[in-house]
Amino acid sequence: MKELLKIYENKQPEIIFNWKDPETEAEGWTVINSLRGGAAGGGTRMREGLDMNEVLSLAKTMEVKFTVSGPAIGGAKSGINFNPHDPRKKGVLERWYKAVAPLLKNYYGTGGDLNVDEIHEVIPITEESGVWHPQEGVFNGHFKPTEADKINRIGQLRHGVIKALEDTNLTPSIARKFTVADMITGFGVAEAARHYYDIYGGTVVGKRAIVQGFGNVGSAAAYYLAQMGAKVVGIIDRDGGVINEKGFSFEEIKELFLNKNGNTLVAENMIPFKEINERIWSLPCEIFAPCAASRLIKQEQIDQMIHAGLEVISCGANVPFADKEIFFGSIMEDTDKKVSLIPDFISNCGMARVFAYFMERKVKMTDEAIFDDTSNTIKRALQRTFAKSASKTRISETAFEIALKELV
Secondary structure, X not given: OHHHHHHHHHOOOOEEEEEEOOOOXXXXXXXXXXXXXXXXXXXXXXXXXXXXXXXXXXHHHHHHHHHHHOOOOEEEEEEEEOOOOOOOHHHXXXXXXXXXXXXXHHXXXXXXXXXXXXXXXXXXXXXXXXXOOOOHHHHHHHHOOOHHHHHHHHHHHHHHHOOEOOOOOOOOXXXXXXXXXXXXXXXXXXXXXXXXXXXHOOOOOOOEEEEEOOOHHHHHHHHHHHXXXXXXXXXXXXXXXXXXXXXXXXXXXXXXXXXXXOOEOOOOOOEEHHHHHHHHHHOOOOEEEEOOOOOOEOHHHHHHHHHOOOOEEEOOOOOOEOOOOOOOOHHHHHHHHHOEEEOHHHHOOHHHHHHHHHHOOOOOOOHHHHHHHHHHHHHHHHHHHHHHOOOOOOHHHHHHHHHHHHHO
């Protein structure tokens, strides 16, 4: 696996597109690791301090993810180095998508990512730039459909991603109109933990869980974990968090979900960040769902969790460990040897899988069908990993080996 990983990491990306905004200090990159299958896909993120290497590592991560989620295309990513809270953000995105439109028409598909919203920013702004849909390049480069077929499938994508959930088992509120895009990634993170116990032995019911981050992914993961009978005992967010060693009830988690302010946890009994960051890592729990930003989790934090009884990690964030390496740095490798570590490209593939699902010819558009498809995709990936090695450790190493054999 290490040899395959070295070859894959060191292979130069096929395309690097670099853009400098003429009106602000913003700079952006699209990195296309390869045009495997004639196209590449990966979301657009914005943050201050972002650089080309971050975009490159995420493009390579996307390519590995597509071996699980499909379609069989290359990995890509776009990133803009700019403060997302700057009032000039909309103008920056408009000029960015105009510049990158030729790629989006022919062979690159994008979506929302960190600080860039799929529904309110990516879709309307790319349309203004003459792109039918942010995934049009994947249709043209990979699927090569007839015009009529393309119209039908783009219609599925347009409707499906922004579809308001109506199934009361899948949404915390019918009145608030949560979409597939809002909920699917966190759903996959929770389902990965459930399938892990079903396949490797045990049950998710009654297991104590800690969730890091309470944005779209973390809040949805907490909601679905509580719904399936796990006990969420702690949530740590950017400004603070909450702890209940007996576990919050499903109703309490639902209330926290509905009360969040944008992507931020809001609670009456909020523990300040400094205090919760000292306490939460030694809290007894079996499940950990890191769903905040990439590269946050330190070795000593994981060591404390393992000492407190940690069994499985289901990653909501891409590359959650504070390693320098693109993949499989020392913290991740050490963790993988000690507990069951479900890699990000399996557990957080929900949105990539939704895109792949809607790109298929004619699919069922019900909430249940869409969510079952993501659940079954994650289940199959874990079953394939289990078939290669039934050990509860080195799950990530085994999963990477399976994926890299398709790519190298």
